[in-house]
Amino acid sequence: MHCLDCRTTGSNSPCVGVCQRCGAGVCAEHARIATHSVRRGPLIGTPAEAEARTVLCPLCAATEAPTAAAPTPAP
Numbered sequence: 001m002h003c004l005d006c007r008t009t010g011s012n013s014p015c016v017g018v019c020q021r022c023g024a025g026v027c028a029e030h031a032r033i034a035t036h037s038v039r040r041g042p043l044i045g046t047p048a049e050a051e052a053r054t055v056l057c058p059l060c061a062a063t064e065a066p067t068a069a070a071p072t073p074a075p
């Protein structure tokens with residue numbers, strides 16, 4: 001599968017993820033990672049919070065998660 005946004009500009013980058021909103025394939029350059037905290041743990045007692053992530057394309061990220069950031073390359 002190829003990145004949808006790259007395809008519209010004429011290039012063919014392989015996608016590294018899939019937008020969780022529109023289902024478009026996104027390459028490393030176009031992927032946007034939004035994080036949100038999920039509550040988990042026992043119903044009674046102190047709940048724990050964990051960070052979950054959502055992959056979005058630039059278009060969906062702009063409308064739904066303006067704070068979503070591009071993934072940083074591994075060192």
Ligand SMILES: [Zn+2]
Pocket residue numbers: 003004005006007013026027028029030
């Ligand atoms: Zn792309």
Ligand SMILES: [Zn+2]
Pocket residue numbers: 019020021022023024056057058059060061
């Ligand atoms: Zn999308």
